[in-house]
Amino acid sequence: MRVSTYVVSHLEELLRELLKFQYPADAVVHRYFKLNPKLGTRERALLAEAAYAVLRWRTLFQHFSDGMDGSLRHRFALLGLCEITSPAAFDTLLAGQERAWLHRVSAVNRDSLPLLQQTNLPQWLLERLIADHGREVGLAYARASLQSAPLDIRVNRMRAEVDGVLSQLQTAGITAHALEWLPDAIRIQGRPALQKLEAYQQGWFEVQDAGSQVLAHLLAPKRGEMVLDFCAGAGGKTLALGALMRSAGRLYACDISENRLAKLKPRLARSGLSNVTPIRIEHEGDQRLKRLAGKLDKVLVDAPCSGLGTLRRNPDLKWRQTEQTVQEMQDKQQRILAAAAKLLKPGGVLVYATCSVLQAENQAVVEQFLHAHSGFTVQPVTPILKQQKIELPVDDGPYLQLWPQQHATDAFFAAVLQKN
Numbered sequence: 001m002r003v004s005t006y007v008v009s010h011l012e013e014l015l016r017e018l019l020k021f022q023y024p025a026d027a028v029v030h031r032y033f034k035l036n037p038k039l040g041t042r043e044r045a046l047l048a049e050a051a052y053a054v055l056r057w058r059t060l061f062q063h064f065s066d067g068m069d070g071s072l073r074h075r076f077a078l079l080g081l082c083e084i085t086s087p088a089a090f091d092t093l094l095a096g097q098e099r100a101w102l103h104r105v106s107a108v109n110r111d112s113l114p115l116l117q118q119t120n121l122p123q124w125l126l127e128r129l130i131a132d133h134g135r136e137v138g139l140a141y142a143r144a145s146l147q148s149a150p151l152d153i154r155v156n157r158m159r160a161e162v163d164g165v166l167s168q169l170q171t172a173g174i175t176a177h178a179l180e181w182l183p184d185a186i187r188i189q190g191r192p193a194l195q196k197l198e199a200y201q202q203g204w205f206e207v208q209d210a211g212s213q214v215l216a217h218l219l220a221p222k223r224g225e226m227v228l229d230f231c232a233g234a235g236g237k238t239l240a241l242g243a244l245m246r247s248a249g250r251l252y253a254c255d256i257s258e259n260r261l262a263k264l265k266p267r268l269a270r271s272g273l274s275n276v277t278p279i280r281i282e283h284e285g286d287q288r289l290k291r292l293a294g295k296l297d298k299v300l301v302d303a304p305c306s307g308l309g310t311l312r313r314n315p316d317l318k319w320r321q322t323e324q325t326v327q328e329m330q331d332k333q334q335r336i337l338a339a340a341a342k343l344l345k346p347g348g349v350l351v352y353a354t355c356s357v358l359q360a361e362n363q364a365v366v367e368q369f370l371h372a373h374s375g376f377t378v379q380p381v382t383p384i385l386k387q388q389k390i391e392l393p394v395d396d397g398p399y400l401q402l403w404p405q406q407h408a409t410d411a412f413f414a415a416v417l418q419k420n
């Protein structure tokens, strides 16, 4: 594949917006494509992938660009495109010195570089990762987060079976396999446009990371129960919970964001679930929740968080989050967890989950909660996973910690809390 000046200059323009880190990267890319309707499908894919490579490898690319002429954005554009193609892709485009530079930096052994250039994390985050998880695990996560994430789907058992979905995918020329350790999960090869498939439109499956699917299983909702998804967003986990309940019982989907809840609607329509009630709330202490106090069997708190466990998908987050935003998240998480706990009936179970890798948003929140709520105990996750037929190697501790380097999922944390 050859790289053209047209693509390089578009990438420079896209990076001008992305590197301001004002908005989430996916929103910036989406907007750029909307403003440039003449870009073809292949060009869009190339630009998006190269832009994400720049976000992933920013520290290293900065190091490679030191002492070179021209704008940093131009260097980044070349390095981003080279990362997803090869130096040879530029051979007709670049003149001698620049071409030699690209060949030279591409050959650098990255493992021999200082840690900040190897991991491409900001210093504060690298230090926190190592302090929280130890050097081996912290660095393994940092390295794994430089890869792109696989594409997983969850088969909606209200509408289809795993074999049926696999055969539809095969007919469409899509390579995929069932994840043997997780019921109803399929991993897709590459990034085909799944939304166009009839099977998707008929609600046979939803796109959902395997780790996110595990969290729904951890709550283990049953038919006929009263269940509430406190931070439902666009409903990824709500739909998984509803399917596990076989649409029997009641499932409330709450969120403060009207926009996100609106995205749940078409998904619900496709899903065939009839037991879901979306509730838009102003904040965690909203009056609309008061009538449910003490009535629920199960509550999921998929808390708003830094998202630092999803760096494979959202590499911009490592540059957009700071120690201060993490602190603000922690305060919010504590308030939400305390409010959600009030909804449980005696014996009820709450799962507190995040896609963060920082103890401040995970263990610290749970431990502060337990300190203030002596009527709650932590339930170990291993027996629950076993009961749910999830064969996943997890640490013996009371909490669930999923890692891309160990489980090939996003990094998720979860704690199961029971009201005595």
Ligand SMILES: C[S@@+](CC[C@H](N)C(=O)[O-])C[C@H]1O[C@@H](n2cnc3c(N)ncnc32)[C@H](O)[C@@H]1O
Residues within 6 Å of the ligand: 212, 230, 231, 232, 233, 234, 235, 236, 237, 238, 254, 255, 256, 257, 260, 281, 283, 284, 302, 303, 304, 305, 336
């Ligand atoms: C991690 S996302 C949820 C993702 C969703 N559960 C899913 O599986 O697709 C966190 C959600 O919390 C919502 N949120 C933020 N503050 C909240 C609050 N005080 N009460 C309820 N939801 C809140 C956000 O709008 C966001 O949708």
